[in-house]
Amino acid sequence: xxxxxxxxxxxxxxxxxxxxxxxxxxxxxxxxxxxxxxxxxxxxxxxxxxxxxxxxxxxxxxxxxxxxxxxxxxxxxxxxxxxxxxxxxxxxxxxxxxxxxxxxxxxxxxxxxxxxxxxxxxxxxxxxxxxxxxxxxxxxxxxxxxxxxxxxxxxxxxxxxxxxxxxxxxxxxxxxxxxxxxxxxxxxxxxxxxxxxxxxxxxxxxxxxxxxxxxxxxxxxxxxxxxxxxxxxxxxxxxxxxxxxxxxxxxxxxxxxxxxxxxxxxxxxxxxxxxxxxxxxxxxxxxxxxxxxxxxxxxxxxxxxxxxxxxxxxxxxxxxxxxxxxxxxxxxxxxxxxxxxxxxxxxxxxxxxxxxxxxxxxxxxxxxxxxxxxxxxxxxxxxxxxxxxxxxxxxxxxxxxxxxxxxxxxxxxxxxxxxxxxxxxxxxxxxxxxxxxxxxxxxxxxxxxxxxxxxxxxxxxxxxxxxxxxxxxxxxxxxxxxxxxxxxxxxxxxxxxxxxxxxxxxxxxxxxxxxxxxxxxxxxxxxxxxxxxxxxxxxxxxxxxxxxxxxxxxxxxxxxxxxxxxxxxxxxxxxxxxxxxxxxxxxxxxxxxxxxxxxxxxxxxxxxxxxxxxxxxxxxxxxxxxxxxxxxxxxxxxxxxxxxxxxxxxxxxxxxxxxxxxxxxxxxxxxxxxxxxxxxxxxxxxxxxxxxxxxxxxxxxxxxxxxxxxxxxxxxxxxxxxxxxxxxxxxxxxxxxxxxxxxxxxxxxxxxxxxxxxxxxxxxxxxxxxxxxxxxxxxxxxxxxxxxxxxxxxxxxxxxxxxxxxxxxxxxxxxxxxxxxxx
Numbered sequence: 022x023x024x025x026x027x028x029x030x031x032x033x034x035x036x037x038x039x040x041x042x043x044x045x046x047x048x049x050x051x052x053x054x055x056x057x058x059x060x061x062x063x064x065x066x067x068x069x070x071x072x073x074x075x076x077x078x079x080x081x082x083x084x085x086x087x088x089x090x091x092x093x094x095x096x097x098x099x100x101x102x103x104x105x106x107x108x109x110x111x112x113x114x115x116x117x118x119x120x121x122x123x124x125x126x127x128x129x130x131x132x133x134x135x136x137x138x139x140x141x142x143x144x145x146x147x148x149x150x151x152x153x154x155x156x157x158x159x160x161x162x163x164x165x166x167x168x169x170x171x172x173x174x175x176x177x178x179x180x181x182x183x184x185x186x187x188x189x190x191x192x193x194x195x196x197x198x199x200x201x202x203x204x205x206x207x208x209x210x211x212x213x214x215x216x217x218x219x220x221x222x223x224x225x226x227x228x229x230x231x232x233x234x235x236x237x238x239x240x241x242x243x244x245x246x247x248x249x250x251x252x253x254x255x256x257x258x259x260x261x262x263x264x265x266x267x268x269x270x271x272x273x274x275x276x277x278x279x280x281x282x283x284x285x286x287x288x289x290x291x292x293x294x295x296x297x298x299x300x301x302x303x304x305x306x307x308x309x310x311x312x313x314x315x316x317x318x319x320x321x322x323x324x325x326x327x328x329x330x331x332x333x334x335x336x337x338x339x340x341x342x343x344x345x346x347x348x349x350x351x352x353x354x355x356x357x358x359x360x361x362x363x364x365x366x367x368x369x370x371x372x373x374x375x376x377x378x379x380x381x382x383x384x385x386x387x388x389x390x391x392x393x394x395x396x397x398x399x400x401x402x403x404x405x406x407x408x409x410x411x412x413x414x415x416x417x418x419x420x421x422x423x424x425x426x427x428x429x430x431x432x433x434x435x436x437x438x439x440x441x442x443x444x445x446x447x448x449x450x451x452x453x454x455x456x457x458x459x460x461x462x463x464x465x466x467x468x469x470x471x472x473x474x475x476x477x478x479x480x481x482x483x484x485x486x487x488x489x490x491x492x493x494x495x496x497x498x499x500x501x502x503x504x505x506x507x508x509x510x511x512x513x514x515x516x517x518x519x520x521x522x523x524x525x526x527x528x529x530x531x532x533x534x535x536x537x538x539x540x541x542x543x544x545x546x547x548x549x550x551x552x553x554x555x556x557x558x559x560x561x562x563x564x565x566x567x568x569x570x571x572x573x574x575x576x577x578x579x580x581x582x583x584x585x586x587x588x589x590x591x592x593x594x595x596x597x598x599x600x601x602x603x604x605x606x607x608x609x610x611x612x613x614x615x616x617x618x619x620x621x622x623x624x625x626x627x628x629x630x631x632x633x634x635x636x637x638x639x640x641x642x643x644x645x646x647x648x649x650x651x652x653x654x655x656x657x658x659x660x661x662x663x664x665x666x667x668x669x670x671x672x673x674x675x676x677x678x679x680x681x682x683x684x685x686x687x688x689x690x691x692x693x694x695x696x697x698x699x700x701x702x703x704x705x706x707x708x709x710x711x712x713x714x715x716x717x718x719x720x721x722x723x724x725x726x727x728x729x730x731x732x733x734x735x736x737x738x739x740x741x742x743x744x745x746x747x748x749x750x751x752x753x754x755x756x757x758x759x760x761x762x763x764x765x766x767x768x769x770x771x772x773x774x775x776x777x778x779x780x781x782x783x784x785x786x787x788x789x790x791x792x793x794x795x796x797x798x799x800x801x802x803x804x805x806x807x808x809x810x811x812x813x814x815x816x817x818x819x820x821x822x823x824x825x826x827x828x829x830x831x832x833x834x835x836x837x838x839x840x841x842x843x844x
Contacts, residue, residue: 029314036310040302047298055291059262063254063283066223067264070281073217074268081207082173082186084118089188089203090195098125098190098201101133116140122148122183122206125190128199130158141212150634151178152206161271163202165189174271175209177231179522182209182277209277224282230267230275238263242278261285332360390485397445397480399424399438411486413462425484430458430466440473444482448475459486468493508555509562511583512576520574520586525633532627533587533595536640537565537602538648540619542581544748553616561618564609568601584637592626599624621648677794681706684790691830692786702783705755709762709787712742736771739763762787765822785824789815789831792823808835 088094097105110123115138125133135148155162155176162172165188172187185206189199207213209227218225228239238255242265245253253265261282270276335343344361385392391408393401404419412419412428429437440451459469470487504516512520524532539561546554558581565583566575574586587595602622610617623644627636682703689699713721716738720731727735739760746756761775761784768776796811806814812832819828 028317032310032313032317036306036313040299040306044299044302047295051291051295055287059285059287060254062287063262063264063281064252066221066283067252067266067279067281069221070217070223070225070279071266071268073220074279077207077213077217078173078184078186081120081184081205082171082188084120085186085188085203085205086171088123088205090191090193092193094125094190094203095192095200098127098133106134110134110136112138112143112145116143119207120205121208122152122185122204124148124152124156124204124206125201126156126163126204127201130156130160130163132156133201140208141210149178149180149183151180152176152183162187162204165199165202168195168197168199172271175268175276176206176271177229177276179518180208182227182229183207184209184213185271224261226280226282228278228280230278234278239265239278239280242280243267246278256285257282259285259288262288335364388485390487392483392485393419393425394476395425395441395482395484399426399441401425402481408486411459411461411467411488428460430460433457441482444473444475445480456489459488506562506577509559509577511562511566512574514576514578517574517576517578517584517586521633521637524586524588529588530627531589531591532633532636533590533592533598533624534626534633534636534640535585535587535595535599535602535622535624536637536644537561537583537585538621538644539581539583540621540648556616557618560609560613560616561620564605564618564620565602568598568605584640590626595624595626621645623647677798678707680794680798681709681787681790684794685787687834688786688790688827688831689783691834692782692827694782694786698783701755701758702787704752705758705762705783705787706790708742708746708752708755709759709791710738710742711745711752711759712738712740714745715741736763739772757781758784758787762791764788766824767821769821780824785827789823789827792818793831 122137124135137148139146176183183206190201242253246267264281267275268277391411392405394403443451454472459467468490470489473484506513578584625639685702743760746752764770764775764780819825
């Protein structure tokens with residue numbers, strides 16, 4: 022190549038480099054500004070949508086305020102007159118005011134009137150069941166402290182998102198008293214969304230946040246949206262940019278995710294401007310380059326021939342450290358100096374290239390992810406040390422010898438081979454990141470996330486592997502937890518309702534539903550403790566689950582309620598399942614008398630016109646009907662559980678109750694107590710200390726004396742026992758005696774400080790018998806004492822703790838220390 026050709030080449034490269042640099046810098050600066058403008062534009066459009074939504078809710082609130090502040094409404098909430106309904110709540114009213122739901126609720130939380138209207142079909146529909154769960158006496162929807170109170174927002178219902186407004190019902194002068202609450206609702210359905218879209222001239226989409234979101238852009242938006250950054254912007258494609266914003270419900274929880282698609286007009290204009298600018302640069306560069314070449318050819322190149330030798334020498338040596346030596350201070354010398362500068366830059370560039378290669382090789386080796394480079398024929402040409410650890414293969418075994426097909430699970434091989442082929446045709450046609458199953462040297466399979474990119478200018482690709490086995494297992498565990506009850510292992514209510522909705526289409530009719538309710542669970546929790554209550558729940562779950570196959574839908578749908586869904590089951594099959602449950606309960610109670618179960622069971626089967634929601638109500642009603650019939654069995658089971666609790670926490674297992682029954686019977690007969698009252702006295706002897714189930718074990722079984730604070734805590738067992746007895750029909754007759762059985766003759770007892778005849782005779786009899794038995798038998802804090810010592814203690818307490826006449830009678834009966842036998 023001649024000197025002239027080299028010079029022309031250098032000028033051409035220089036001009037081209039300048040064009041590229043100027044184009045890149047200007048494009049970067051321009052695009053950065055345009056991106057900010059585009060994001061600001063997207064933010065403004067999202068805020069417009071929010072303003073439009075707020076206006077819709079404000080309109081609904083004003084409408085609710087007009088209706089709530091009206092004398093006719095103020096009177097209707099009290100008398101419920103039909104004239105008000107006929108005049109104001111006819112079907113035509115709802116389309117006129119664009120309303121789906123209206124509820125009139127009095128101050129007690131009772132729904133005086135409610136109506137729901139389908140604006141699409143123009144027909145009245147049932148009031149959505151989902152909103153009834155939010156209409157409770159303590160609900161925020163009903164909490165209006167003054168006449169100016171109002172509540173507006175969004176409520177997520179199974180039927181769809183609902184815009185609602187809640188206002189207190191006042192007179193036409195907006196004065197009290199507040200007689201209740203008026204709730205108006207408008208479904209945020211496709212019609213409302215289209216109306217907002219037309220109003221804002223934007224494309225809108227709404228996603229419920231109480232449902233799983235699988236779209237990648239929605240998942241990304243949910244991860245990015247926060248209080249600090251309420252609006253997330255994302256480029257969809259060259260035509261649209263999307264803005265995402267989460268809207269809370271009336272409870273302040275994220276409810277809906279709005280997506281607003283904004284046309285990228287600014288971007289399109291910037292693309293056109295960039296192309297025009299680039300074309301101008303190219304034309305200008307070509308013109309300038311030609312002028313320079315002509316000028317150099319005329320004034321410089323002829324003189325540069327003398328430099329050919331030096332430059333050729335440098336070129337042959339290949340060492341850019343050499344320099345051109347030209348004397349003088351004219352254009353030629355400056356050119357030589359420029360050549361030297363170019364050589365200097367070339368030297369630094371080569372040093373930087375070597376440094377860059379070393380840097381990238383270091384990154385490849387020290388990255389924490391297993392990384393390989395794959396050839397077009399699927400051979401692994403290079404692997405790092407992390408891949409050695411992950412796969413179990415050494416580099417000599419892998420590099421240039423092994424195909425990646427050997428580390429892929431057979432079921433994933435076809436997919437990955439297709440990806441491998443398409444990636445070399447069009448890298449955008451296949452995902453850059455995806456999951457597959459990795460098989461190591463020992464045959465162990467790992468769930469793996471692979472990220473693959475083509476190396477520019479080659480047919481090689483670089484792949485990074487990340488072991489996500491633990492993450493996948495955690496996801497499976499979370500999925501299981503989300504659908505199952507943690508205590509019993511049965512399906513939970515969320516899964517039950519999901520299955521109920523799935524079966525509501527009628528494709529698996531007839532559908533049977535069995536509802537089971539564990540009787541007296543709250544009572545057991547409050548008295549015996551939650552551990553026993555949990556044991557009852559587990560036993561009930563095992564009994565019900567044991568009546569069905571492993572794959573059948575058995576769920577715990579409430580604290581004490583279970584349900585079984587039986588698709589494609591007629592009434593005979595469901596009744597047979599009902600009988601299996603009842604037989605299993607009886608078998609359990611026969612084998613576990615210490616923890617008996619009382620379960621009320623009801624069932625129902627769908628008919629052609631019955632929805633599954635109505636089916637659930639029918640089964641639930643049948644269950645409660647059986648609960649009323651089984652009240653005696655429930656009380657019997659409760660008494661057994663209480664007796665077991667006393668055996669565990671008191672001294673009944675050592676004969677304490679039996680001895681007391683004998684003692685109170687003998688003393689009662691000696692003082693003229695009737696046989697009926699003696700039977701109640703025996704019941705008192707058995708359950709007088711039932712309140713001790715509420716006393717901590719460290720106090721109840723303390724081996725030494727109790728501190729004053731511990732004594733006060735122990736004194737509470739009389740009141741606890743009184744409340745328990747009041748809750749059990751069989752113990753109501755002795756509830757008052759349980760409360761007063763620690764009162765003293767002189768008024769120094771507890772809890773009421775009664776004295777003398779204010780204390781029931783039965784309690785005075787019982788206190789002597791209880792004291793005698795406590796003295797003559799072992800206690801945690803002391804050993805048993807003799808009969809004589811016990812009598813002396815009773816005599817010392819006569820007139821203070823005990824009724825003196827009854828003490829005298831008791832000592833007389835026991836003067837010869839005979840053994841008392843029951844009748």
